Amino acid sequence: MRTKLMNMLQERKDEITQIRRHLHEHPELSFHEAETAKFIQDFYKGKDVEVATEVGNGHAVVVTIKGGKPGKPGKTIALRADFDALPIEEQTDLPFKSKNPGVMHACGHDGHTAYLLVLADCLIQLKENIPGTIKIVHQHAEETPPGGAKSVVESGILDDVDQIFGIHVFPFGESGQVYYHSGYAMAGRTYFKLKIQGVGGHGSSPHMANDAIVAGAYFVTAIQTVVSRRLNPFDTGVITIGSFDGKGSFNVIKDAVELEGDVRYMNTENRDKIDAEIHRIVSGIEAMFGVSVELTYTNDYPPLYNDPAVTEQVVASLQKGLGEYLTDISMYDMLSGSEDFAYYLQKIPGVFFYIGAKPKNTPHAYFNHHPKFDIDEDALLVAAKSVADVVLDYFKLNG
Incomplete structure (x- = not known):
């Protein structure tokens, strides 16, 4: 079974590349991926699978591959790939660069979709040998909160899934290298926005006004103490002010300013601690400066937690690929980026x-x-074979 599946994937390497390049040329933004979703749906037409479309809050496509063994339904696993792009103007010289101005597959989701489509098709052809069910999750809107994963989970379509797996391509290693991290592996993310309302006035008479910029500047400085003075020095936290909209005339005291920022944390305990501290500082600024503050505080994606036992299982499965399609399997440090796959892993x-x-x-x-x-497009075959080994091992077909 393993030899057969690996040979099938190897023979379709060029097809994986072609699919990736097609998707790269036609990127679509989060929640607007109608044509990408149609491409995915068309790929499964005529195949012996169940296809659910428009799953969750967008264009997600969930394909159910039911294995053989009548009367023995077995376990159910899920494999996920995202397919949305980013609002970026592509600056590569690739012959298949984006044809959609201002939109680019700058995170590899085109590759994720390409490898999983072909792997899924191979599994469909071999499904009579699979003692269980595989759900293929083609997910929309990973890049833009609230994201697509949370809504796919809430739809209930994965309620019967026993384990779920996903990958991401990253350029910090050569093709053939695979990296993992057990436990908390990627950061959670929170978005916040403040509107500080003071009293405008003439720059020559600050006593007759209440300067919102001064209050905002104090907030920028004060929140940096949350990480340096409220978190354990061995914990990870980041608070960034990405926007401070206080533009006006040089001799006018602003009556209001708006700030937007980003919070990252590696566990839910620190998420709650930072949340409480920022709210406390906001209340203090209102009292200290006599301003009013409207705070929007939204927890976007939770920290991503890889189950240690399942991680050990995956690493053992991947060992079979060493010397074949893999050159190295290494533990990697926690990443401060965020990923809405974390919602699947919560459940x-x-x-x-x-x-x-x-x-x-x-x-x-x-x-x-x-x-x-x-x-490196060779990495997409590595992804397909890596996930194939995980699937085969799960169903005890890796012989």
């Missing part, structure tokens, strides 16, 4: 791991979300 034990995809002959690889981001 279902599973693992999200990383596929090295640094372009060949490139002294400097551009990281995800860069306008010159690209991958």
Whole structure:
């Protein structure tokens, strides 16, 4: 079974590349991926599977592959790939660069979709040998909160899933290298926005006004003490002010300013601690400066937690690929980026791991979300075979 599946994937390597390039040329933003979803749906037409469309709050497609063994339904696992792009103007010289101005697959979701489509098709052809069910989750809107994963979970379509797996291509390793992290692996993310309302006035008479910029500047400084003075020094937390909208005339005291920011944390305990501290500082600023503050505080994606037991299982499965399609399997540090796959892992034990995809002959690889981001397309076959080994091992077919 393993030899057959690996040979099938190898023979379809060029097809994976072609699909990736087609999707790369036609990227679509989160929640607007109608044509991408149609492409995915068309791929499964005529195949012996159940296809659910428009799952959750967008264009997600969930494909159910029911294995053989009548009367023995067995376990159910899920494999997920995201398919949305980013609002970035592509700056590569690729012959298949984006044809949609201002939109680019700068995070590899085109590759995720390509490998999973072909892997799914191979599994469909071999499904009579699979003692269980595999759900293929083609997910929309990973990049934009509230994201697609949460709504897919809430739809109930994965309520019967026992374990779930996902991968992400990253250019911090060569093709053939796979990375994992057990436990908390990626940061949670919170968005916040403040509107500070003071009293406007003439720059020459500050005593007759109440300067919102001064209050905002104090907030920017004060919140940096949350990480440096409220979190354990061995914990990870980041608070960033990304926007401070206080533009006006040089001799006018602003009556209101708006600030937007981003919070990252590696566990729910620190999420709650930072939340409480920021709210406390906001209340203090209102009292100290006599201003009113309207605070929007939204927890977007939770920290991503890889179940340690399942992670150990995945690493053992991947060992079979060493010397074949894999050159190295390594534990990687926690990542401060966020990923809405975390919502699946809140409900279902599973693992999200990383596929090295640094372009060949490139002294400097551009990281995800860069306008010159690209991958080594050989990594997509590595992804397909890696996930295939995980699936085969789960169903005890890896012989």
